Amino acid sequence: MSAWLCAPAASRRALAAIAAFLAVLAMVSVDAAAQDRQLGAPLAGPRTIDGLSREPWQRTFASPVQSRPGETLYFERQGSEAVVWRLDWHSRLATPYALKALPLKEDLRYTVVVSDAGLWFIGPGILLVRPDGRVLQLPFQADEPLAVGLQDGSVLVLGEAKKNHTGQIRRLRFEAGAVVMDDKGVLPSGRTEQNKGYWSRYGVAAVALADGRVMAVGGAYAGEATQVDLIDPVSGRVQRAAPMPHQRSFAVLLRLPDGRVLAAGGQHFDCNEQAARSVDVYEPKTDIWRALPDMPLPLCADAAHATGPSGVVLPDGGVVLGGHLEQHLVLLRAVAGEPTGYAPAWELLGPLNRQRISGMVQALSSREVAVAGGIHGAEGTCCWGTPGGDLVQVPALPGVRTGTLSFGLGWGSPAVARRSHRVFVGGGHAHGTSWSAMSRPSTLAEMIDLRTGEVRQLPPLPFLSTGAQAAWLDDDRILVKGVVSKDSRGVSSSARFPQAGAFAVFSMKSARWGPVHQVAELTEASLVDAEGDDAYFASGGSTVLHLQLSTRRVKPLPRADLRQDNASVRRLAGGRIVMAGGLMQRQRMSVIDPVCEAGTFNPQRDCPERFTGWGALYPANRYQSYIPSTLPGEGRWQESGASAAWQAWRLAAPQGAGAPGTLWPIADSALDSSVVPGEVVQTEIDAGGRVLRLIRPPRDSAVQSLMFERSDPDGSRWHALPLPEELRKGQPAVCESGCRLLLTPRPDQAGEWLFLREGDLDDDRWWDASRRDPHLPVERVPQYSLARIWWWDEPGHRWHQVLQAPVDGLRDRPQRLGAPLSGSQGQVMSLGWHLPRPLLWTSP
Numbered sequence: 001m002s003a004w005l006c007a008p009a010a011s012r013r014a015l016a017a018i019a020a021f022l023a024v025l026a027m028v029s030v031d032a033a034a035q036d037r038q039l040g041a042p043l044a045g046p047r048t049i050d051g052l053s054r055e056p057w058q059r060t061f062a063s064p065v066q067s068r069p070g071e072t073l074y075f076e077r078q079g080s081e082a083v084v085w086r087l088d089w090h091s092r093l094a095t096p097y098a099l100k101a102l103p104l105k106e107d108l109r110y111t112v113v114v115s116d117a118g119l120w121f122i123g124p125g126i127l128l129v130r131p132d133g134r135v136l137q138l139p140f141q142a143d144e145p146l147a148v149g150l151q152d153g154s155v156l157v158l159g160e161a162k163k164n165h166t167g168q169i170r171r172l173r174f175e176a177g178a179v180v181m182d183d184k185g186v187l188p189s190g191r192t193e194q195n196k197g198y199w200s201r202y203g204v205a206a207v208a209l210a211d212g213r214v215m216a217v218g219g220a221y222a223g224e225a226t227q228v229d230l231i232d233p234v235s236g237r238v239q240r241a242a243p244m245p246h247q248r249s250f251a252v253l254l255r256l257p258d259g260r261v262l263a264a265g266g267q268h269f270d271c272n273e274q275a276a277r278s279v280d281v282y283e284p285k286t287d288i289w290r291a292l293p294d295m296p297l298p299l300c301a302d303a304a305h306a307t308g309p310s311g312v313v314l315p316d317g318g319v320v321l322g323g324h325l326e327q328h329l330v331l332l333r334a335v336a337g338e339p340t341g342y343a344p345a346w347e348l349l350g351p352l353n354r355q356r357i358s359g360m361v362q363a364l365s366s367r368e369v370a371v372a373g374g375i376h377g378a379e380g381t382c383c384w385g386t387p388g389g390d391l392v393q394v395p396a397l398p399g400v401r402t403g404t405l406s407f408g409l410g411w412g413s414p415a416v417a418r419r420s421h422r423v424f425v426g427g428g429h430a431h432g433t434s435w436s437a438m439s440r441p442s443t444l445a446e447m448i449d450l451r452t453g454e455v456r457q458l459p460p461l462p463f464l465s466t467g468a469q470a471a472w473l474d475d476d477r478i479l480v481k482g483v484v485s486k487d488s489r490g491v492s493s494s495a496r497f498p499q500a501g502a503f504a505v506f507s508m509k510s511a512r513w514g515p516v517h518q519v520a521e522l523t524e525a526s527l528v529d530a531e532g533d534d535a536y537f538a539s540g541g542s543t544v545l546h547l548q549l550s551t552r553r554v555k556p557l558p559r560a561d562l563r564q565d566n567a568s569v570r571r572l573a574g575g576r577i578v579m580a581g582g583l584m585q586r587q588r589m590s591v592i593d594p595v596c597e598a599g600t601f602n603p604q605r606d607c608p609e610r611f612t613g614w615g616a617l618y619p620a621n622r623y624q625s626y627i628p629s630t631l632p633g634e635g636r637w638q639e640s641g642a643s644a645a646w647q648a649w650r651l652a653a654p655q656g657a658g659a660p661g662t663l664w665p666i667a668d669s670a671l672d673s674s675v676v677p678g679e680v681v682q683t684e685i686d687a688g689g690r691v692l693r694l695i696r697p698p699r700d701s702a703v704q705s706l707m708f709e710r711s712d713p714d715g716s717r718w719h720a721l722p723l724p725e726e727l728r729k730g731q732p733a734v735c736e737s738g739c740r741l742l743l744t745p746r747p748d749q750a751g752e753w754l755f756l757r758e759g760d761l762d763d764d765r766w767w768d769a770s771r772r773d774p775h776l777p778v779e780r781v782p783q784y785s786l787a788r789i790w791w792w793d794e795p796g797h798r799w800h801q802v803l804q805a806p807v808d809g810l811r812d813r814p815q816r817l818g819a820p821l822s823g824s825q826g827q828v829m830s831l832g833w834h835l836p837r838p839l840l841w842t843s844p
Contacts, residue, residue: 043083046093052085052388060385061102062110062121062144064360064373072362072372072389075112080104087389089370094388101135102127109144111162116153117174126172128179138172138179148206148214156214156233158187158206162307167201171233184236187216187229203249203268205308206231209284210259215241218248220268225249228282242287246275250308252299257317258341259284262292264299264321265309271300271325271440272496279332281340292332295346296444296460297430299324303383306358306375314394316366317341320349323359323374325440326430327352328407329392347399347457348407348444352390359386367394399457403814406455408446409832410812412439413467415480416835418745423448423839424478424506427461427468441466441497445506450829450841453814458506462513463499471530478506479535479549481527494523501525505549521545521554529571536577538569544577544626560624560637561588562613567620570685580623580691581683585613619680623691625715640715645695645707681706684741684836687752689713694741706739724756724790724799738762742835747828747842756799759787759807761834789833791821803830810834 061082062075074085074094082102086095102110103125110123121127122145126138143161150156154173167187173180189201202220209215214231218224225247230239247267254262260283266276276298280289301309301324310323317334319342328350333343352371359374372389395401406425408414414428426445431438443460461468465482473479481503484494494500501523505514525537525545535547542560547553560579567582588611596607621643628635681694695707708721727739738760743752787810789803802817809815810833817828817840826842 043096043098046088046091046095049087049089049092049094049388052087052094060109060373061104062112062123063358064389065112065114066360066362067114070364072360072370073112074372074387074389075110076387077104087370087372089364089389089391101137107143111144111147113147113149113155115149115155116151117155120147120149120155120172122147122155122157122172126179126181128174130174136174136177136179138181140181146204146206148208150208150214150233151212154233156184156206156231158204158216159201167204169231169236169238184231184233185238187231188227188238188240189221189224203307205248205251205253205263207253207255207261209255209261211284215253215261215282215284217244217253217263218251220249225267230284241284242282242289244282245280245289245291246278247273248275250301252309252311252321254311254313254319256281256313256319262311262319264295264311266298266300268307269302271298271302271438276300290340292340292342293345294443294460295321295330296348297324297326297330297442298440299330300440301325301358302438303357303375303377305383308358310359310361312361312363312369314363314366314369318366318394320361320363320369320394322361322371323356325355325357327355329361329369329371331394333398343398345399345457345460347395349392349394351405351407352392354386354390356386356390357383359389364391367396368392369394401455402453404448404450404453404455404829404831406446406448406812406831408442408444409835411442413483413485414442415468415470416832416837416839417470417472417478418837418839419472419475420749421450421841423450424458424470424472424480426458426470426480427465427482429466439466447508448831448839450839459511459513462504462516463502464497465500465502466497469527471527471535473505473530473532473549476508478508479527479530480504480506481522481537483526484524517552519547519552519554522547526569528569528577536571538567538579540565542567542579542624544569544579557626558635558637560613560626561611562586562624562639563617564620564624565617567623568683568685572687572689575628576689577626577628578623578685578689578691579625580685581620581680581693583617584620584622585615586618586621587614588612589614620683623711623715625689638715640691640711641717643693643709644718644720645693645709681739682741684743686743686754689715691715692741692743692754694739708741721792722798724801726788726801727756727758742833742838744837744840747840753840754792754794755802755838756790756792757787757833758789759810761787761807761810787833789817789830791817793820 059077060075061077064072064074067073070090072087074087076083076085082099082104084097084099102121105124108124110121113120118131119129123142126140128136145160146158146162148156154171157170157172159167167189169184169187171182171184187201201224204216204219206214206216214233216229216231226243228241228243230241244263248263248265249268251263251265256262260281262281264279266273277294279292281292282289299309299321309321311319311321313319319332320329322329328348330346331349332346334341335343355376356371356374359371362370364370369392370389374386375383376386377383408425408428411428411430415426417424424447427442429439429441441464445458445461447456447458463482466485467483468480469483470478470480482500484501499516499518502516502518504516522537525539528536528538533549535549537545539545542564544557546555546557562585564579564584565582567579569579571577591610591612593607597603600606623640624637626635626637679696681696684692690713691711693709706723708723709718710721711718740757742755742757746753786804787807788801790799791802793800800820802821803815805815815830817830821828826844829841829843831839
């Protein structure tokens with residue numbers, strides 16, 4: 001149940017009260033007395049919950065609550081009228097009722113609590129709907145305060161508002177036919193008397209304990225963020241308890257079946273601190289806190305109009321948390337015999353159809369969970385109310401999903417490595433806009449079986465990084481390396497996540513991660529290839545590093561003659577390494593070896609000529625290849641021929657430069673970057689060592705489409721290749737939404753296939769808002785568009801369009817490819833079209 005509601009599981013009497021209340025609502029059409037009590041009549045007949053979830057947002061006046069098993073009450077403003085939606089999860093129907101007795105005030109909300117006394121509405125006023133249908137009211141002035149239902153049917157109210165209360169403790173009870181309010185003092189604050197005031201104890205969460213006391217924890221102020229108070233609701237006595245191990249505000253508090261209390265969620269608007277991933281359990285009898293496993297992504301609900309996430313305890317004792325920025329839930333199964341009573345890792349459930357930030361998680365059974373209400377991002381902004389609800393199934397087998405549905409593939413920059421039919425996916429980041437845009441590193445690891453469609457969750461990555469890379473070392477081991485990225489201010493992710501550039505090895509046989517290693521030379525290097533005990537990394541300035549995993553010794557390969565930054569690097573069969581694209585020096589100069597010359601009478605004979613790059617860096621018009629040797633130190637670099645597009649491009653000449661269409665040669669020695677003809681959109685290297693380049697012409701060019709060229713395997717020549725007919729006829733703006741060349745192994749692993757993708761799948765910013773909503777109108781999401789995929793038919797020297805689909809399904813949902821790739825020989829399936837190497841396999 002939502003953290004700020006914090007109502008315990010309803011007793012039998014409370015359920016009877018709600019059942020009677022709903023029965024009264026259903027009977028209003030024939031019961032005039034009920035109408036007199038202004039409970040209202042059904043506004044309309046039932047409609048599907050799914051249909052309600054597609055409706056445009058209407059403002060809510062309270063967060064959803066569980067009314068009885070299998071049902072939820074969802075509250076909505078319709079003009080000046082309060083409407084209660086009864087969501088019946090068994091029939092999947094929602095029925096609206098008018099609650100005319102409830103006064104609504106602009107921007108003020110109610111807290112709704114279920115208790116034996118009835119249904120409490122606490123906010124701009126107090127309204128109690130009794131089980132017999134009577135409505136009682138009491139003057140009050142609050143804005144969705146923190147309230148906890150107690151075992152005797154009363155309610156403990158803390159402060160005057162969820163976001164800015166004074167800490168005042170009041171108890172509401174039904175007695176002698178009336179609602180009575182008792183003042184029970186003030187919740188202690190960690191602030192000085194001078195600083196208490198209006199914002200005292202902002203962000204407190206509370207839950208009722210088994211012994212009748214109420215546990216209140218946390219706050220936004222540093223001195224209160226770990227504070228724990230135990231309140232006696234009858235006497236008002238407050239006792240300080242052991243502080244929480246982590247700072248929390250608007251925390252999730254759940255009372256477990258054995259009486260312990262689970263606490264989760266970090267400080268408000270701080271998703272990247274450890275507290276947002278950590279989960280702790282409190283033992284009231286011993287006053288001791290113990291840690292549960294960390295979550296793979298932070299449990300934060302940092303969005304405008306949202307507060308904390310939520311959670312529920314399943315009938316079998318498992319715990320489900322949700323209502324955060326992600327479109328999934330997390331489950332920790334109860335396991336007898338474990339020291340904590342729970343499994344060693346959290347599982348992901350879902351996905352939800354839409355974001356439900358601050359939505360209420362409700363257990364329908366140990367195998368089914370509902371999430372209702374909350375808010376979501378839309379149109380690249382935050383936030384809109386999310387009506388209706390979603391149902392999520394709990395898999396029977398721990399950590400196993402079917403249908404080739406991967407959570408990790410949907411995130412940005414995940415590590416992906418394939419070996420035959422097995423695909424490892426790990427790390428990456430979720431990115432979304434809430435109060436501010438943020439990237440949330442993931443430690444999720446998965447193994448996809450392309451033959452069966454099974455996705456098995458693995459033990460989480462042992463380090464945090466916003467991106468990762470992976471390679472299979474052999475049939476058992478996988479090397480995973482974190483990627484150090486920089487934000488818009490140039491701040492490295494290693495400043496926030498110290499192990500961002502670390503690496504570790506996972507063993508499939510033991511299902512364990514080896515130790516985490518951090519080697520200084522490799523922190524900002526990119527993984528190129530790995531096999532057995534050897535791994536190769538590309539670092540800045542044309543440096544390729546060799547790592548011996550068993551010793552962790554790093555040795556640089558001979559340096560390339562020309563400096564080349566931000567290049568694509570690929571290691572080919574036989575050990576050849578190709579470095580292409582990026583920025584490169586265009587001139588070489590001979591380097592004198594004074595030690596060699598001083599020791600010989602014939603320097604030209606005895607001292608081999610060596611070269612080094614000279615001059616500034618410009619967009620590369622050549623590429624460099626390293627040719628290994630069996631003799632130590634004999635490996636060498638060689639240059640390719642100059643790109644055809646860079647040697648000559650027919651341009652509409654700039655003002656004063658000659659007639660339009662003039663051939664404009666670009667000499668190797670050209671140092672003026674102003675004559676660079678167009679923009680290199682992408683550089684790729686295929687398995688045969690050929691370099692492929694996609695180039696966009698300059699704005700003043702007479703050329704009206706992209707140019708696509710490919711080198712010979714030895715780099716001696718370049719050849720222009722055609723583009724799909726649809727793109728050749730269009731303007732350069734056709735690909736402004738994103739065109740990419742993609743190389744990927746064939747399903748039979750006999751070589752590679754080349755694809756061209758049109759459509760933006762590389763922008764992670766809006767996926768939280770759009771990728772999981774099958775009902776979201778196209779016009780509401782600017783980044784939502786159709787993507788087209790073409791396959792290059794090498795023998796036929798032409799392109800075939802094999803896929804057209806919405807971009808929101810091309811990351812993590814299997815897609816069928818059309819003819820001529822699929823036919824009588826089988827159906828070619830695909831996954832991960834945002835990856836440099838999409839996943840292909842054949843389905844019968």
